[in-house]
Amino acid sequence: MTHELNTGGDRGYLRIATEEAFATQEQIDVFLRMVRDGTADKGMVSLWGFYATSPSERATQIMDRLLDLGEQRLRHMDETGIDRAVLALTSPGVQPMLDVAEAKHIAANANDRLADARAAHPDRFIGMTAVAPQDPDWSAAEIRRGAAELGFKGVQINSHTQGEYLDDPKYDPIFRALADTGQPLYIHPATPPDSMIDPMLEAGLDGAIFGFGVETGMHLLRLITIGIFDRYPDLQIMVGHMGEALPYWLYRLDFMHQAGVRANRYARMKPLNKTIAGYMRSNVLVTNSGMAWEPAIKFAQQVVGEDRVMYAMDYPYQYVADEVRAMDNMDMAPELKKKFFQTNAERWFGL
Ligand code: 1DF
Numbered sequence: 308m309t310h311e312l313n314t315g316g317d318r319g320y321l322r323i324a325t326e327e328a329f330a331t332q333e334q335i336d337v338f339l340r341m342v343r344d345g346t347a348d349k350g351m352v353s354l355w356g357f358y359a360t361s362p363s364e365r366a367t368q369i370m371d372r373l374l375d376l377g378e379q380r381l382r383h384m385d386e387t388g389i390d391r392a393v394l395a396l397t398s399p400g401v402q403p404m405l406d407v408a409e410a411k412h413i414a415a416n417a418n419d420r421l422a423d424a425r426a427a428h429p430d431r432f433i434g435m436t437a438v439a440p441q442d443p444d445w446s447a448a449e450i451r452r453g454a455a456e457l458g459f460k461g462v463q464i465n466s467h468t469q470g471e472y473l474d475d476p477k478y479d480p481i482f483r484a485l486a487d488t489g490q491p492l493y494i495h496p497a498t499p500p501d502s503m504i505d506p507m508l509e510a511g512l513d514g515a516i517f518g519f520g521v522e523t524g525m526h527l528l529r530l531i532t533i534g535i536f537d538r539y540p541d542l543q544i545m546v547g548h549m550g551e552a553l554p555y556w557l558y559r560l561d562f563m564h565q566a567g568v569r570a571n572r573y574a575r576m577k578p579l580n581k582t583i584a585g586y587m588r589s590n591v592l593v594t595n596s597g598m599a600w601e602p603a604i605k606f607a608q609q610v611v612g613e614d615r616v617m618y619a620m621d622y623p624y625q626y627v628a629d630e631v632r633a634m635d636n637m638d639m640a641p642e643l644k645k646k647f648f649q650t651n652a653e654r655w656f657g658l
Pocket residue numbers: 328397398399496514515547596597621624
């Protein structure tokens with residue numbers, strides 16, 4: 308079954324793709340420099356050592372597409388019927404950069420560049436702010452600049468920052484800025500830190516195939532179990548790849564979390580106001596980036612909520628027109644399909 312893909316809502320909904328990546332040349336240059344001078348972690352060597360140097364068609368095409376915020380990207384959106392793309396600086400952003408001044412400079416430049424692209428195509432591009440969590444106060448200020456001056460609608464953080472997680476109290480200024488500006492946080496995957504990556508790397512499982520998902524799912528769980536949503540009840544955290552598998556785990560997570568809390572097994576694991584499933588239904592949003600798979604989407608709609616599951620393509624890493632068609636063809640009530648493709652994104656990004 309095949310059909311034409313058009314923008315403009317000919318199937319009763321606009322398509323808003325919510326996890327779409329771009330890169331800047333100076334960002335890639337630093338990645339490559341770090342791979343070459345030995346300061347990159349193992350995940351960066353695996354991921355960016357591949358994309359930035361491989362002569363394969365996948366790598367060269369992706370590099371070319373990442374760096375374009377104009378004609379080619381818009382043509383690809385037109386050709387796959389993507390009306391609007393929520394763009395973010397590609398993973399791991401500037402988070403592995405050891406020179407913090409350089410990281411902040413590259414993040415700010417990327418934000419300016421994205422703001423220019425948005426100004427040129429305001430009806431097509433939506434922006435998320437890139438930050439350098441290495442400097443939490445600077446990141447908080449950049450989040451405020453993104454919201455107030457650049458018109459951005461969210462913030463993307465690419466999971467851990469040099470092996471550290473956002474539940475560390477030093478990152479609180481970032482959550483304060485999110486709360487003050489009322490923006491969602493998108494936790495995008497990164498390759499696992501050196502403390503975690505070895506058994507995955509030796510099997511080729513460190514990247515988007517698996518390592519991304521388990522590390523990012525763990526990151527969200529760390530935040531939930533530290534009580535981030537009791538501290539910030541209005542905070543919304545988005546995760547891609549069908550919730551990084553957490554929806555499927557929920558029953559066991561709650562059973563074992565409650566057993567652990569009751570037994571006082573870990574000092575860090577305190578009683579929470581809600582169950583983990585409860586937070587998933589009030590504070591977590593899921594996108595189907597990389598998972599054009601009807602049963603998983605329906606399962607997430609069932610356990611996380613119909614208002615909390617959104618469409619994403621993951622351009623340019625997963626640019627597949629037939630996946631858009633498969634999503635169009637899901638056996639799903641028209642109102643729900645419109646929530647999935649359009650109105651949930653409009654609501655949660657405040658469009
Ligand atoms: C890949 C996949 C790379 C995703 C990404 O950013 C990324 C990949 C560096 O296939 O190597 O965002 N993804 O979200 O699935």
